[in-house]
Amino acid sequence: MDKRISPAEAVAQISDGMTVGIGGWGPRRKPMALVREILRSDLKDLTIVAYGGADVGMLCASGKVKKVIFAFVSLDFIPLEPYFRQARQAGAIEVMEIDEGMMLLGLRAAAWGLPFIPTEVGLGTDILTHNPDIKVIDSPYDDKEWVAMPALNLDVALIHADRADARGVCQIEGPDHYLDDWIARAARKTIVSCEEVVDTSYFQDPARARQVFWERSITDAVVEIPGGAHPTSCNPQYGFDVPHFKAYTGTAKDGGFAAYTEQFLGASEAEYQERVGGLDAIRNIALPTY
Amino acid sequence: MTAATDYTLAELCIVAAAEAFRDDGEKLATGIGVVPRLAASLAMKTFNPDLMMTDSEAFMLSEPNPLGKRPDDFVQANESWMGFSRIFDNVWSRKRHAMLGPTQIDRFGQSNTSALGGSYQQPKVMMLGARGFPGNSISHRNSFFVPAHNTRVFIDGECDYVSSIGYNPARLPKGHSLDDVDIHRVITDLCVMDFGGPDHQLRILSLHPGVSADQVRENTGFELCIPEGIPVTPAPTEEQLQIIAGLDPHNQRAYQIKDNPPGVR
Numbered sequence: 001m002d003k004r005i006s007p008a009e010a011v012a013q014i015s016d017g018m019t020v021g022i023g024g025w026g027p028r029r030k031p032m033a034l035v036r037e038i039l040r041s042d043l044k045d046l047t048i049v050a051y052g053g054a055d056v057g058m059l060c061a062s063g064k065v066k067k068v069i070f071a072f073v074s075l076d077f078i079p080l081e082p083y084f085r086q087a088r089q090a091g092a093i094e095v096m097e098i099d100e101g102m103m104l105l106g107l108r109a110a111a112w113g114l115p116f117i118p119t120e121v122g123l124g125t126d127i128l129t130h131n132p133d134i135k136v137i138d139s140p141y142d143d144k145e146w147v148a149m150p151a152l153n154l155d156v157a158l159i160h161a162d163r164a165d166a167r168g169v170c171q172i173e174g175p176d177h178y179l180d181d182w183i184a185r186a187a188r189k190t191i192v193s194c195e196e197v198v199d200t201s202y203f204q205d206p207a208r209a210r211q212v213f214w215e216r217s218i219t220d221a222v223v224e225i226p227g228g229a230h231p232t233s234c235n236p237q238y239g240f241d242v243p244h245f246k247a248y249t250g251t252a253k254d255g256g257f258a259a260y261t262e263q264f265l266g267a268s269e270a271e272y273q274e275r276v277g278g279l280d281a282i283r284n285i286a287l288p289t290y
Numbered sequence: 291m292t293a294a295t296d297y298t299l300a301e302l303c304i305v306a307a308a309e310a311f312r313d314d315g316e317k318l319a320t321g322i323g324v325v326p327r328l329a330a331s332l333a334m335k336t337f338n339p340d341l342m343m344t345d346s347e348a349f350m351l352s353e354p355n356p357l358g359k360r361p362d363d364f365v366q367a368n369e370s371w372m373g374f375s376r377i378f379d380n381v382w383s384r385k386r387h388a389m390l391g392p393t394q395i396d397r398f399g400q401s402n403t404s405a406l407g408g409s410y411q412q413p414k415v416m417m418l419g420a421r422g423f424p425g426n427s428i429s430h431r432n433s434f435f436v437p438a439h440n441t442r443v444f445i446d447g448e449c450d451y452v453s454s455i456g457y458n459p460a461r462l463p464k465g466h467s468l469d470d471v472d473i474h475r476v477i478t479d480l481c482v483m484d485f486g487g488p489d490h491q492l493r494i495l496s497l498h499p500g501v502s503a504d505q506v507r508e509n510t511g512f513e514l515c516i517p518e519g520i521p522v523t524p525a526p527t528e529e530q531l532q533i534i535a536g537l538d539p540h541n542q543r544a545y546q547i548k549d550n551p552p553g554v555r
Contacts, residue, residue: 070419071419071422074419079418080416080417088405089413089414089416097410098424099421100422101378101422102425120428121424121425124400124462124466125400125420125423125454126451126453129452130410136463142465143464144463144464144466145463145464175347175348176348176374177375178373178374178375179375182375289358289360290346290347
């Protein structure tokens, strides 16, 4: 079985109005090359589910988004994502603002085929006031009320990994796989971009096999895009691109997103990488210190 | 244990905030921001070595990391993996104490990190989002650090967006008690407080040197409990200042309170 496809073929599998889950966390290991391919497409009216960063900001700024399901959208060292902020303050998108852990439970419910998972998270807060679709229920086992966190069923998951084989065994080599396993499992179709496609024998080493967080039957497509997380990090391959994020944030004040895409996006990933200094430059970006 | 005479307000706040973690025992101490992180680290390195801490990424540490860029030969003291997904397992096990700085705090101890003004559909100012606040606030102990104590933070009325549960009877979930909420300490540039006043009213526990109770009252947008004979927040010891300097070699603490004032004003 060979699940390898091109970035264009990957994005062709997404349709208007779909719910798309995006892996990574803030400025960390986002499938940005796939996001850029969406920016180049005619897709619209997407619902995005993410521990969000510039992926969410860019998709909002380019008018691809109808709704965002989020707990935060942040670039970390720049706490507020500039284009998400603009979209929110313009009232341009629908939102479902939830807690980080509620998002995890919603993804788990979807992964496990459950309509909801009960939790106390969200009680007493405006999460419930503003999201009438999130119900509070009585328990058959105690006298408390519980939030019934609904399943966050995804049509498509987009994830960036370090390595994958052609059959969809995916390795996340960095220190954290974040919630990517649940995003992959919550989706009807999971598309994984990776730094490198490797031979299956790569995973014979048990230390590498332990860096695989979902079985290959969950992965529907593999797209080899070295540097494909830029400008987010892909630890240990490279860090996030601080000057690039500053330039990106700068365009929100001056020039707008059109100025950003004009300068950087290009007609293909090869063109994008040329414009940001090339693949070697991406791979030389130092890892951040916290 | 010699009390220092020359220290900054930030250092006083770090030491006062460290006290919040004194009785926690074996819990994950999460300090978000420079002052809370240094406070948790100081507590772990001195009077509560049982505390647990992460590297803000994916590992638990047996020894807190210094802040900022570290020497090339630095080796952090990993003790286990603690990726973001496992953090939720810890949160829901309740063995955690988080300290952070919300944008608004109301008289119920409800806080706001999400948005200011406008509506849910179109806020006037979009901030971080609810992040993990709803879950933190109902699952485990929390404390707040406020670098500028004023009526824009301690607001009159309810928060524009309630990101975390507080001691608000009107929002109390069925089957819960207000005592389930545990907002432990509120440390500001003026004083240390808790919600131990009548009916969980915000209460002054100590005033920083040179600060009066009236000053706190004027800078708080709602009525607070001012007991008799409020003590002065204890000065850091020389030993504590040395440990703080070691944890913060690039002096990031000098940029946390406007103009980095001295501790004694």
